Amino acid sequence: MLLAPFLSPQPMHIPDGFLSPLVSIILWVFSILVIAYSLKRVNEDLGERQVPLMGVLAAAIFAGQMLNFTVAGGTSGHLMGAAIATILLGPWAAILMMTTVVGVQALIFQDGGLLALGANIFNMGVIGVATSYFVYRSIRRIAGEKSWGVFLGGFLAAWISIVVAALAVALQLALSRTSPANIAIPAMAGIHALIGVGEGLITIGALALIYAARPDLLRSSKQGVTGGNALWVGGLAIALALAIASPLASSHPDGLEWVAEQQGFLNTARGPLYQIIPDYVFPGISNQVAATILAGVFGTLIVFGVALAVAYSRRKRRLGEVRQTQ
Amino acid sequence: MHVHFLDPYRPGSSPIHQLDARVKLILTLAYILTAALTPIGAWPVYILLLAWAVTIEILSELGVGFVLRRAALALPFVLAALPVIFTAPGAALIHLPIGPWMLTITLPGVERFISIALKSWISVQMAIVLAATTSFPDLLTAMRAIKVPRLLVAIFGLMWRYLFVLVDEALRLMRARLSRSGESDRPDLKAGGALIWRAKVAGGMAGSLFLRAIERSDRIYMAMVARGYDGEVRAAPLPRLSRRDWLTLWLCLGLLLALLTSAALF
Numbered sequence: 001m002l003l004a005p006f007l008s009p010q011p012m013h014i015p016d017g018f019l020s021p022l023v024s025i026i027l028w029v030f031s032i033l034v035i036a037y038s039l040k041r042v043n044e045d046l047g048e049r050q051v052p053l054m055g056v057l058a059a060a061i062f063a064g065q066m067l068n069f070t071v072a073g074g075t076s077g078h079l080m081g082a083a084i085a086t087i088l089l090g091p092w093a094a095i096l097m098m099t100t101v102v103g104v105q106a107l108i109f110q111d112g113g114l115l116a117l118g119a120n121i122f123n124m125g126v127i128g129v130a131t132s133y134f135v136y137r138s139i140r141r142i143a144g145e146k147s148w149g150v151f152l153g154g155f156l157a158a159w160i161s162i163v164v165a166a167l168a169v170a171l172q173l174a175l176s177r178t179s180p181a182n183i184a185i186p187a188m189a190g191i192h193a194l195i196g197v198g199e200g201l202i203t204i205g206a207l208a209l210i211y212a213a214r215p216d217l218l219r220s221s222k223q224g225v226t227g228g229n230a231l232w233v234g235g236l237a238i239a240l241a242l243a244i245a246s247p248l249a250s251s252h253p254d255g256l257e258w259v260a261e262q263q264g265f266l267n268t269a270r271g272p273l274y275q276i277i278p279d280y281v282f283p284g285i286s287n288q289v290a291a292t293i294l295a296g297v298f299g300t301l302i303v304f305g306v307a308l309a310v311a312y313s314r315r316k317r318r319l320g321e322v323r324q325t326q
Numbered sequence: 327m328h329v330h331f332l333d334p335y336r337p338g339s340s341p342i343h344q345l346d347a348r349v350k351l352i353l354t355l356a357y358i359l360t361a362a363l364t365p366i367g368a369w370p371v372y373i374l375l376l377a378w379a380v381t382i383e384i385l386s387e388l389g390v391g392f393v394l395r396r397a398a399l400a401l402p403f404v405l406a407a408l409p410v411i412f413t414a415p416g417a418a419l420i421h422l423p424i425g426p427w428m429l430t431i432t433l434p435g436v437e438r439f440i441s442i443a444l445k446s447w448i449s450v451q452m453a454i455v456l457a458a459t460t461s462f463p464d465l466l467t468a469m470r471a472i473k474v475p476r477l478l479v480a481i482f483g484l485m486w487r488y489l490f491v492l493v494d495e496a497l498r499l500m501r502a503r504l505s506r507s508g509e510s511d512r513p514d515l516k517a518g519g520a521l522i523w524r525a526k527v528a529g530g531m532a533g534s535l536f537l538r539a540i541e542r543s544d545r546i547y548m549a550m551v552a553r554g555y556d557g558e559v560r561a562a563p564l565p566r567l568s569r570r571d572w573l574t575l576w577l578c579l580g581l582l583l584a585l586l587t588s589a590a591l592f
Contacts (some may be wrong), residue, residue, distance in 0.1 A: 015403050016453070017446030021362045039477055048557025051477070052546040055484025062489055062538035063496035067535070069528040079532055088536060096478065100485050107465060108334060110400050110453050113446075115358045178442055179406050180413040201522060205529015206536065213537055295370030299377025306381045 012080065012169060013105065013120055016113025020176040027172070028118025034126050035099055041092040054093055058100040061085060065134075065203075079202050082128030082165075083136070083158035087207070088217060091133040091231050098125035119172055123165045127238055131164045132157035134235025150211060150218055151204050158203035159196035160239065166192035167242045185246050332493060334396075334457045342386035346571040347464035348471040348564075353578050358449045361584045368440040368589040372448070375585065379451045386459050393454050400450045407442045411435035429453065453512045462486050471564055480559040486544075492539060499531045 019027075042050050048107035067282025068078040081101070085094035102120050105111035125136045168170040170188035210217055230309040335342075342350070353477075357378070364371050416434035460468075466486075469479050507519075519527070544568045547555075567575075 013403075015400055015446050016358050016449035017361065017444075018403070018407065019362075021359065024362065035478065036475070039475055043477070048555065049547055051484055051557075051559065052550060053540070053543045055481045056488050056492070056543035056546060057536070057537050058481065058485040059488040059492040060536050062485070063492040064532045064535050066493065066496050067500065067528050069524040078528075083538065084532070088540075095385050096481060100476070100481050103482065104485065105487070106453075108457050108462070110450050110457065112394070113358065113449060114355060115449070116361055145372045168545055173406060177414075177438075178410065180409050183409045183413075184406070198525065201525030201530040202532055205526040205531075206524070206533030207529075209530045209533030210537060213533075217540070234489075292369045292373065294371040299373045302377050303376055303380045303384065307384050310384055310387070 004234070012124060012165060013102075013112030014116045014123075014169060014172070015110075016115050017121055018113075018176065018178045019172055020117050021115075023172055023176050024115050024119060030218075031099075031118045031121040031126060034095060034250075035121070038092040038095040039324045042096060045090070046093065047060060050093070050126045054097050054100070057085070057089065058097040058104075062101050062104065069198075069202075077308070078198070080124060080128065080162060080165075080199060082124060083132040083154065083199070084203050084206055086129050086132045087136055087154055087157065088210075091129050094129045094133075098129060123168045123172075127168050127242075128161040128165045130231055131233040131239045132161040132235075134232050134239060135160050137232055148213065150207055154203045154207045155200040158200040162196035162199050163192050164239055164242050166195075167246045171245065189246065191266060198301075216270050332490065333462075335461050336388060336453070336458050337461075338387055338459065340385060340387040340459070342382060343459045345459075345574060346567055347460045347468040348567065349571045349575045350456055350460055351465065351468040351472065352575065354452050356579055356582050357452050360586050361445045361449050364445070364589050365557075367437045368441075371585055371589045372444045373439070375448050376444070378581075379448050379455075382455055383451065386455050388455065388458050393451055393458075396454050397447060397451050401443075401447070404443045404446060407439055409447055410442075411439045415439050467564065470561060476559045476561065479561075484546075488542070491542075492535070495538060496531075496535055499535060503527065503531065 046053065053080055056154070061079075061084075064079050064081055064084075066078070082094065082098055085097050088094075089097070099121050102112065102124055103117065106117045106120065129134070139153035139156065140149045143153070161247040166188040167185065170181070173179040173184050207218070274305040357375075361375055364375070380390060383393045384444050411431050412429050412435060414432050414435035416432040418430045419433050419436060420431045421428055422431065463483075466479055469482065470476065
């Protein structure tokens with residue numbers, strides 16, 4: 001039963017409330033830096049074509065996430081799309097496209113939170129793209145111009161983008177002390193190792209069609225080189241860091257607790273601010289229960305008052321309309 | 327276009343609809359940040375924040391039921407925080423013997439879990455009100471106002487413009503697949519093909535969707551160039567905020583700050 005949450009169709013989008021403010025803000029900063037650099041690089045590489053190309057392809061990835069196939073027992077495999085975006089347009093454009101997709105999902109469809117959006121962009125955009133770029137480039141280099149490099153590279157890139165992004169989600173939840181590391185990390189990794197196979201198979205299917213219809217899009221000289229070695233190293237570093245940190249964190253949850261304590265300095269920093277009025281109590285209200293009840297009464301009164309005012313103004317408006325029609 | 331049902335925007339003339347999109351976006355973010363910063367177990371503040379959310383929902387004339395129904399869709403993730411009721415250290419509440427193991431529910435664990443669930447629930451309500459009362463072009467203006475790079479805003483805008491076209495395209499692909507494959511309600515009859523084959527079909531659909539999108543973007547680019555596009559994203563200057571908008575902005579920010587500081591008192 002503890003595994004149930006990790007089986008939900010989109011366990012990758014973290015809603016608001018699950019990450020500590022500090023984790024959210026740090027990941028926002030990381031994401032903003034990467035997005036700013038990607039914008040610069042894409043501007044150089046694609047020039048004025050970038051807006052239509054990335055806009056429409058981001059929409060295609062959003063729509064492509066609807067395409068699914070039944071696996072077994074009511075579960076289904078579907079696409080996240082970071083890997084295929086990276087393979088088709090190169091890593092920097094892929095980061096921007098995933099940012100747009102995840103951003104619209106949060107802003108419009110509440111799939112993932114707004115404060116948590118930085119983290120979601122980081123997991124699905126930055127980490128997903130960097131690791132799949134690293135894997136795909138490496139395998140294409142080994143395979144040369146042979147076609148198996150495209151398919152094996154595509155499969156592994158898709159698989160690793162899912163698994164590593166899931167590990168990142170679990171680590172962030174654990175750092176925020178929302179989900180214990182020794183449960184969240186093995187659960188997320190195990191489930192997504194399977195989900196990643198689905199992503200990999202769909203990616204192979206997509207690549208097979210593109211390879212047959214438009215092989216020019218997959219020529220290694222055309223795409224991929226835009227990423228440069230820095231991102232290749234970055235992808236390797238992220239994959240390695242998460243591969244090492246995750247088992248450590250899940251077998252020694254105390255270690256992660258310690259990090260959480262350390263990064264929880266926001267809480268301790270807030271302490272002194274609150275102690276300006278130590279032991280302060282409202283006159284006549286001496287405990288938390290009374291305060292809670294008071295807040296409840298107060299809140300209900302506000303809501304009731306607003307509802308009454310809105311209903312009253314509506315009635316007046318309607319009466320006015322009736323009078324006008326007469 | 328078939329999929330306009332995707333767009334959560336509901337036109338209206340309520341005070342919330344009339345509020346400037348920039349003010350709404352900033353206040354929504356401030357509200358969610360306040361909820362995130364509220365300490366675990368500060369129940370009075372959570373109640374007041376919830377009252378705030380319900381107030382906005384009434385004022386927006388969307389109907390509280392509409393927002394709450396949509397908010398429930400975001401709830402399953404809450405289960406990801408469930409294990410914390412067993413693992414947070416503190417006074418034991420209940421012992422649950424499951425087989426050879428003994429699970430202990432602790433009081434701080436339960437407090438933490440309920441707080442996380444509440445934070446998430448009220449935050450998603452405000453995000454729903456924002457999306458339902460603000461049209462996407464207005465949201466783009468708001469994004470520009472909070473200094474999102476113009477290029478990124480342009481990509482967002484173009485993505486939204488073609489989202490419905492491409493979702494339609496994906497729905498057509500899925501309908502084509504459905505009309506060519508057998509399906510049965512009987513559990514012993516398997517839906518066509520092996521797993522690998524089904525994945526390959528879905529992959530082929532995704533591939534053709536991407537190819538069509540790339541070709542479509544070529545045509546769009548040509549059409550843009552034909553109309554004088556030179557790669558520069560231009561936009562009209564942002565309109566000024568009315569005095570009422572400024573007043574609402576500072577009043578609400580002040581209230582949120584007051585709520586946050588009072589979190590310590592309780």
